[in-house]
Amino acid sequence: MIGVILAAGEGNRLRPFTEDMPKVMLPVGNKPIVEYLIESLRRCGIREIVLVVGYKKERIMEYFGDGKGWNVNIKYVFQDKQIGTGHALLQAEKHVEEEEFLVLPGDNIIDGDSLSLLMKSKFQSLIVEKSKIPSKYGVVDIDGDVVKRIVEKPSIPETSIVSTGMYKLEREIFDVLKELVKEGKNRLTDAINELAKEKKIKAVKGNGKWKDAVYPWDLLTINADVLCNLSGSISGKIERNVTMKGSVQIGEDTIIHPNCYIRGPVVIGKGCEIGPDVCILPSTSIGDDVTVHPFTEIRNSIVMNDVSIGSNSFIENSVIGEGCRIASHFSTLVGEGSIEVEDG
Structure with missing residues (x-):
């Protein structure tokens, strides 16, 4: 068939x-x-x-x-x-x-x-x-x-x-x-x-x-x-004092710098640089060639390829498109709202 x-x-x-x-x-x-x-x-x-x-x-x-x-x-x-x-x-x-x-x-x-x-x-x-x-x-x-x-x-x-x-x-x-x-x-x-x-x-x-x-x-x-069906696997480099819990998948040539905390399910692609002192929480997907600078937290989000997120940022319930450059001290706001979407 x-x-x-x-x-x-x-x-x-x-x-x-x-x-x-x-x-x-x-x-x-x-x-x-x-x-x-x-x-x-x-x-x-x-x-x-x-x-x-x-x-x-x-x-x-x-x-x-x-x-x-x-x-x-x-x-x-x-x-x-x-x-x-x-x-x-x-x-x-x-x-x-x-x-x-x-x-x-x-x-x-x-x-x-x-x-x-x-x-x-x-x-x-x-x-x-x-x-x-x-x-x-x-x-x-x-x-x-x-x-x-x-x-x-x-x-x-x-x-x-x-x-x-x-x-x-x-x-x-x-x-x-x-x-x-x-x-x-x-x-x-x-x-x-x-x-x-x-x-x-x-x-x-x-x-x-x-x-x-x-x-x-x-x-x-x-x-x-x-x-929820993610199988954990580590292909990148994990530096000292990194804590990982649950199902975590890390791609080739990715570096997780010291003092990062990752709680799965989380998938991180190839060629990324994470941290130090970054927190990544469940239901987060990070694409290839992404840089997450220190003291940033990401949870329940999709970060597409070739993104840079500045230090001291907070990303929650968000979809970040390819090639985005986010400055330091950026925060997403979560709450009730309304949006008018054209049907088509």
Whole structure:
């Protein structure tokens, strides 16, 4: 069976982090989101993967190449204009030779058990989950275990059951998509709704481990979740009087200077310089080539590659983008607030 991953979108709601990379390449646990999806497919025995790419596609293609480093075979197809998920899937048609195949959004994380249930379904199927904020997603109208329709982002949802966007489909979906695209209907959910009028589409209930990156703060939730499975390993240099507790992973050529305290789960990439007298607390991911100057504390945060954080700083519940330079005595403020986000 082939897995088609839709990875062409920019991710407007994840700006400014997506100004330099597509949303599927945003790091959690020091790996791109889409890498976890590829690994889940491989664990389920799927080694033929088609990646539909578009926005900043070079970042994806340079990182994964032909997929051999992940023991999979990756082919790329291009969606030049990101006008919808249905249109994106249509670009992959010539590479889908088998009757059945999987379709997955590249900015989601799902466990292998849920994917296995999807693969074993005897019908065309969709993984569904309960959501506390269903208005962010396609809300699924289900009769028993049969999908009747999907309502995209309703202002007043009738149920908390939402679509994960992860499907097991048959090749007939391409014929439906071609007709709908002619009418300007470019979403995959349009095709699913049309198909559901005549064919049985089964709702496969996930086990609650599905994660979706919609807004920047979702990255912190996903990061904390993936770090729960972190295996500790030390490849860098640890100097005197450094205390490390829990699962801590430190990359090659990284130096942890004296009197630092690190409590996992924490992952620190390659070529970093930490400390002295730095405190790093759980659910923190620090990328490659990062410098953290003395007397700084970081907790529950994502620090991307090539960042410098000045001395006497306090970073909490934050996502720090690639290449940021933060002066000394910087502090993030945590509290209630409101933000207006453009939907798109």
